[in-house]
Amino acid sequence: MTGKIRRRVAVVGAGMSMFVRRALETGRELSYYAAHQALESAGVRLADIGAVTMATAPDAFDGVHMKGEWLLDGAGGARKPYLRAYVGGGSGVFSIISGWTMVASGLFDLVLVVAEEKMSSCQPHPQGAFLTIFDHTIERPLGPNLLWIFSLEQQRYMQTYGIRNEDIALVSVKNKRNALDHPAAQVAANLTVADVLASDVVAWPVHRLMVSPISDGAAAIVLASETVARRLTDHPVWVQGVGWALDTSYWGNRDLSYPRYVEVAARMAYEMAGVTEPRKQIHLAEPYDPFAYKELHHLEGLQLADKGKAPEDLAAGRFDRTGELPVCPSGGLMGVGNPIAAAGLMKLCELFWQLRGEAGARQVAGNPERGVAQAWGDLMQIGTVAVLGVH
Amino acid sequence: MARGTPRVIDAPPRGLLRGRGLRDEEFRRKVSVTPWAPALEYGWDAGLAIGRFLDGLQDGRIFGVRCRQCGRIVTPPRAFCELDFKPMDEWVELSDTGTVNTFSICYVTWDMKPLKRPQIPAVIEIDGTSPRVGFLHLLGGVPGRTVEAIRAEISVGMPVRAVWKKPRDRTGAITDILHFAPSGRRR
Amino acid sequence: MSDRVAIVGVGTTPLRTLSPDQSYREMTFAAASRAYADAGVSHRDVDSFVSVCEDFHEGTSITDEYVPDQLGAVLRPVQTIAGDGLAGVATALMLIRSGIAAVVAVEAHAKTSNILRHDQVLEMGLDPVYERPLRLNPHYVAAMDMRRYLHDSGRSEAAVADVVVENRRRALHNPIAAYGAVLTPADVMASAPISDPLRELEVSPYADGAVVLVLAGEDAAAAAPRPVWIRGIGWISESSPLAMRDWGAAAYAALAADMAYRMADLSDPAREIAFAEVDDTYAYKQWQHIDAARLAPGGGASRVVVNPSGGSLGMGYCYDASALYRTAEAVRQIRGEAGRNQVPDATTGLVISWRGIPTQTGGALVLGDH
Numbered sequence: 021m022t023g024k025i026r027r028r029v030a031v032v033g034a035g036m037s038m039f040v041r042r043a044l045e046t047g048r049e050l051s052y053y054a055a056h057q058a059l060e061s062a063g064v065r066l067a068d069i070g071a072v073t074m075a076t077a078p079d080a081f082d083g084v085h086m087k088g089e090w091l092l093d094g095a096g097g098a099r100k101p102y103l104r105a106y107v108g109g110g111s112g113v114f115s116i117i118s119g120w121t122m123v124a125s126g127l128f129d130l131v132l133v134v135a136e137e138k139m140s141s142c143q144p145h146p147q148g149a150f151l152t153i154f155d156h157t158i159e160r161p162l163g164p165n166l167l168w169i170f171s172l173e174q175q176r177y178m179q180t181y182g183i184r185n186e187d188i189a190l191v192s193v194k195n196k197r198n199a200l201d202h203p204a205a206q207v208a209a210n211l212t213v214a215d216v217l218a219s220d221v222v223a224w225p226v227h228r229l230m231v232s233p234i235s236d237g238a239a240a241i242v243l244a245s246e247t248v249a250r251r252l253t254d255h256p257v258w259v260q261g262v263g264w265a266l267d268t269s270y271w272g273n274r275d276l277s278y279p280r281y282v283e284v285a286a287r288m289a290y291e292m293a294g295v296t297e298p299r300k301q302i303h304l305a306e307p308y309d310p311f312a313y314k315e316l317h318h319l320e321g322l323q324l325a326d327k328g329k330a331p332e333d334l335a336a337g338r339f340d341r342t343g344e345l346p347v348c349p350s351g352g353l354m355g356v357g358n359p360i361a362a363a364g365l366m367k368l369c370e371l372f373w374q375l376r377g378e379a380g381a382r383q384v385a386g387n388p389e390r391g392v393a394q395a396w397g398d399l400m401q402i403g404t405v406a407v408l409g410v411h
Numbered sequence: 412m413a414r415g416t417p418r419v420i421d422a423p424p425r426g427l428l429r430g431r432g433l434r435d436e437e438f439r440r441k442v443s444v445t446p447w448a449p450a451l452e453y454g455w456d457a458g459l460a461i462g463r464f465l466d467g468l469q470d471g472r473i474f475g476v477r478c479r480q481c482g483r484i485v486t487p488p489r490a491f492c493e494l495d496f497k498p499m500d501e502w503v504e505l506s507d508t509g510t511v512n513t514f515s516i517c518y519v520t521w522d523m524k525p526l527k528r529p530q531i532p533a534v535i536e537i538d539g540t541s542p543r544v545g546f547l548h549l550l551g552g553v554p555g556r557t558v559e560a561i562r563a564e565i566s567v568g569m570p571v572r573a574v575w576k577k578p579r580d581r582t583g584a585i586t587d588i589l590h591f592a593p594s595g596r597r598r
Numbered sequence: 599m600s601d602r603v604a605i606v607g608v609g610t611t612p613l614r615t616l617s618p619d620q621s622y623r624e625m626t627f628a629a630a631s632r633a634y635a636d637a638g639v640s641h642r643d644v645d646s647f648v649s650v651c652e653d654f655h656e657g658t659s660i661t662d663e664y665v666p667d668q669l670g671a672v673l674r675p676v677q678t679i680a681g682d683g684l685a686g687v688a689t690a691l692m693l694i695r696s697g698i699a700a701v702v703a704v705e706a707h708a709k710t711s712n713i714l715r716h717d718q719v720l721e722m723g724l725d726p727v728y729e730r731p732l733r734l735n736p737h738y739v740a741a742m743d744m745r746r747y748l749h750d751s752g753r754s755e756a757a758v759a760d761v762v763v764e765n766r767r768r769a770l771h772n773p774i775a776a777y778g779a780v781l782t783p784a785d786v787m788a789s790a791p792i793s794d795p796l797r798e799l800e801v802s803p804y805a806d807g808a809v810v811l812v813l814a815g816e817d818a819a820a821a822a823p824r825p826v827w828i829r830g831i832g833w834i835s836e837s838s839p840l841a842m843r844d845w846g847a848a849a850y851a852a853l854a855a856d857m858a859y860r861m862a863d864l865s866d867p868a869r870e871i872a873f874a875e876v877d878d879t880y881a882y883k884q885w886q887h888i889d890a891a892r893l894a895p896g897g898g899a900s901r902v903v904v905n906p907s908g909g910s911l912g913m914g915y916c917y918d919a920s921a922l923y924r925t926a927e928a929v930r931q932i933r934g935e936a937g938r939n940q941v942p943d944a945t946t947g948l949v950i951s952w953r954g955i956p957t958q959t960g961g962a963l964v965l966g967d968h
Contacts, residue, residue, distance in 0.1 A: 038430030053429040085722035102835040108660040124696035145522035171515030223517035266676035272545035380422035398663030452714040453657035458621025496670035
C-alpha cells in the first residue's frame with residue numbers, strides 16, 4: 021500500500037429492482053431496471069458512462085457459462101470497457117471496490133456498477149449451485165450442502181461465547197421488521213423470537229427463519245470522480261475507504277468463531293477513511309446477514325462490538341434503527357431478500373440514501389455522516405468492506 | 412410476506428419499482444420455460460500431495476505434512492506451505508484419532524427435502540496436527556435422531572476415532588473413512 | 599503521482615497436453631514462485647492479487663475461493679476477474695494507479711485436460727433460450743464468423759492455412775510450447791472439417807499450464823531487474839447475442855486497440871509496433887485481429903511480426919490463461935529473452951486477446967522498453 025490515493029470517488033446515484041422469489045424477468049432485464057434507475061437518479065446517460073463493472077455470483081444459478089457476457093447488455097456494457105469481478109457472496113460490496121478502482125485510477129470519470137442475481141433458474145433448488153463449492157477431491161464425496169458450513173460456524177460461535185439461539189433469533193426479528201419499510205422487500209414481517217425458534221430446524225443450530233431467502237433481483241450505483249460529482253450533485257456520498265481480504269481455502273484451519281478476514285478488510289478500509297475509533301466514527305452499519313448469526317459475527321469483525329458481545333448489544337437495543345448504532349436499517353438480507361450479489365449492493369444503496377437524508381420511513385435519526393457496508397462469501401473466507409461518508 | 416393491501420411506503424427506492432414475482436402455479440404452468448440439463452464432467456488431477464494422501468487412506472493410514480519453517484503439521488497434506496510460500500515435504504504418519512472442533516445436525520437434503528436420519532457433519536482435528544488444523548468429515552455411530560438425543564452423545568472437544576471401510580472396499584478416497592465415531596465406541 | 603506501470607516479473611509452467619502429476623494448486627504455486635523470483639520479490643511484497651478464472655473451466659462454483667493459497671496471498675486483498683486475461687492486467691494497472699497498491703500479481707491457470715466434455719462447456723456459454731436449442735457443435739459460431747470475415751476482407755482460406763503452418767513451426771523453437779510441428783498448407787486443408795469453412799488443424803489444441811505476472815508502479819519497478827512498461831491498455835465487450843452481432847468484424851478488438859493506442863500515444867501502429875501477439879484461438883482470428891488492430895493497412899501482409907511465440911496454435915490453448923501466456927511471451931520478447939524466436943529491435947509490442955466463443959470480448963495491451 022502506498023498510502024496516497026490518486027483521487028476521490030463519490031456515489032452520485034442508486035437504483036434497484038424488486039427482490040422476489042422468482043421473477044418473470046430475465047437477469048438481463050432485472051439488470052436493466054436497476055441500471056436505468058441508477059442512471060436516472062444520477063442525472064447521467066449511458067453514453068456518459070466510461071466503464072461498467074458487473075457483480076454476479078455463481079454462473080451455476082443461471083446455467084450460463086461466462087454469464088457476465090450474457091448479462092452485459094442489460095448492464096449497459098455493450099461497446100464499453102466491461103468487466104465482472106467475482107468473489108462469491110462478497111461480490112455485492114466488492115462491486116463498489118471494483119468501480120472505485122476504475123475511477124480512482126484516473127482512467128474513467130463515470131462508472132456504472134451493477135449487481136444482479138437470478139437464482140430461481142437453478143432447479144430443483146438453487147442450493148444445487150453450491151454443491152460444487154467444496155473441494156472436489158476431499159470434500160464433495162462426503163455429500164456436503166451449503167447449510168453444513170453455516171451451521172458448523174454458527175455452532176462454533178455459540179459454543180465459544182456461550183451464545184444462545186434466542187440471542188441470534190433477535191436478528192431475524194429486527195431485520196424483517198426494518199424491511200417492512202423497504203418497498204423492494206421480499207420477506208418483511210412482524211415476528212417474535214418465539215416465532216423464529218418455532219420454525220423447523222434445518223441444520224442444527226440453524227432454524228428456517230434464521231436463513232435469508234432465495235431471490236431474484238438487481239441493484240446499481242453510479243460512481244463519479246470528484247470534479248464530475250460536484251457538477252452532478254450538491255450531495256455526493258464519498259467512498260472514503262475500501263478494503264478486502266481473502267482467507268485460506270483450508271477453512272477447517274481457521275477459528276470459525278471469529279471472522280478475521282472481515283477484521284483485516286475493515287482495518288484496510290478504516291485506515292484509508294481515517295477512521296481510528298469505529299464505534300464513535302461509524303454512525304450506521306450494513307453488515308452482511310445471509311444467516312441471522314452472521315450479522316453478529318460480522319459486527320465483531322468490523323470492530324463495532326467486542327468478541328462474543330454483539331448479541332448483548334443487540335438485546336440492549338443498541339443496533340435498532342433508533343439505537344446508538346443502527347445496523348441493517350434497510351432490513352438486510354433477512355428482510356429485503358438475498359439475490360446474492362445484488363443484496364450486497366443494496367446495502368450500499370441504503371447507505372447512499374441514509375447519508376443524504378433521503379431514506380424516508382427508514383431514515384436513521386441524528387444526521388448520520390458515515391456508514392460502513394460489508395459483504396462476505398466464498399468458503400466463508402472473504403471480507404469486502406466499504407466506508408461511505410458525507411465528507 | 413409483505414402481502415395483502417399494498418401500503419405506500421414513503422422510503423427509497425421511490426418511483427416505479429420493477430420486477431414481477433411469479434407464484435409457484437404461474438411458474439409451473441403459465442410462463443414459458445426452457446429447460447437444460449448440463450452434462451458437465453471433469454476428471455481432476457489430485458496432484459502430488461493429495462495423491463499420496465489418498466493412497467494412504469486406501470492403506471488405512473492418515474498422512475500429514477510438516478513445514479520446516481513454521482513447524483505446522485497439517486492434514487490433508489499440501490505440497491507447499493501457504494503461509495511461508497515454500498515447499499512442504501516432511502511427511503508424517505498420524506493416528507486416526509482426533510477431536511471435534513464443531514459439528515452440526517442436518518435434517519434436510521441440498522434441495523430442502525427432509526431426511527429421516529440426520530447427517531452430522533463436523534470439523535475434525537486429527538491428533539498430532541497443529542492447533543486449529545481441521546477438516547470436514549462426518550460423525551457416525553451415534554444413536555438417536557433428535558437434536559436432544561444426539562447432543563447428549565456429541566460435544567465440541569470430544570475425542571473421536573475413524574471408522575474405516577473394509578480394505579477391499581477402499582478406493583483411495585476421503586470416503587474410505589466412513590465417519591468418525593466417539594472414541595471407545597464401535598459401530 | 600506517476601502513471602507508469604511495468605511488468606516486472608513473469609512466471610510460467612511449460613504448456614502440456616496432460617499434467618497428471620500436478621494439481622492446479624501445485625501448478626499455480628510453481629508459476630507464482632517463478633514470477634516472484636523473476637521480479638525479485640517475496641510473496642509478502644505483493645500488495646494485491648488478481649486471478650482470472652471461470653467456474654465452469656474449473657468444475658467448481660465460486661472457484662475464486664481457491665486462489666489465495668498458491669499465490670501466498672492468505673488474508674490479503676485477492677480478487678477474481680471472471681473475464682478476459684487483459685481485463686485482469688487492466689485491473690492490476692488500475693489498482694496501482696489508484697495508489698492502493700504498489701505491486702500486484704496477476705494469475706491464471708488452466709487444466710484443460712481435466713475438462714472431459716469441452717463441447718458441453720462451450721455450449722453452456724450460448725443463450726439457453728435462443729441459441730442452445732439448436733444443438734449444434736459450438737464451433738459453428740467461429741465458422742460463421744470466419745466465413746463472413748473472409749468474404750468482407752478478401753483474404754483466402756490459403757492465407758488462413760499459412761497461419762497454422764507458421765505458428766506451429768515457430769512453436770518448435772519455443773521451450774514452453776506444446777505443439778511445435780512441421781506442417782504444410784496441404785496438411786491443414788486436408789484436415790477434418792469441424793464446421794465449414796473451419797478445419798480441425800485451424801482450431802488451437804488444448805493445453806494445461808499456469809502463468810503469473812507481477813506488475814509494479816514506477817517506484818517499485820525501479821528496483822526490478824527488467825521492467826517492461828505498459829504504455830497502453832484497452833478492453834471492450836460487445837453485445838453478446840448471436841443475433842445482434844456484427845459478424846466478421848471483431849469490432850471489440852478495434853475498439854480495444856484504439857483505447858490502448860490512445861493511451862500509448864501511438865498514431866501509426868503498423869509502423870511503431872515491432873511485433874504483436876494476437877489471439878489465434880481459431881487460425882482465421884489471427885488475420886481478423888491484425889486487421890482490426892490496423893496492423894496491415896491496405897489488407898495485405900503486415901510488417902509487424904505476428905505471433906513470434908507460435909500463438910495458441912503452436913503453444914496450446916488454455917482458456918483464461920491464454921491472454922496472460924501471450925503477455926508473458928511479449929514481455930520476454932522486449933527483454934530480448936525470446937531465443938530463436940527473438941524479433942530484432944523488439945522495443946514495442948502489442949497483445950490482442952479474445953475471450954473465445956461465443957463472446958465478443960477482447961483486450962489490447964501495448965508494451966514498451968521505456
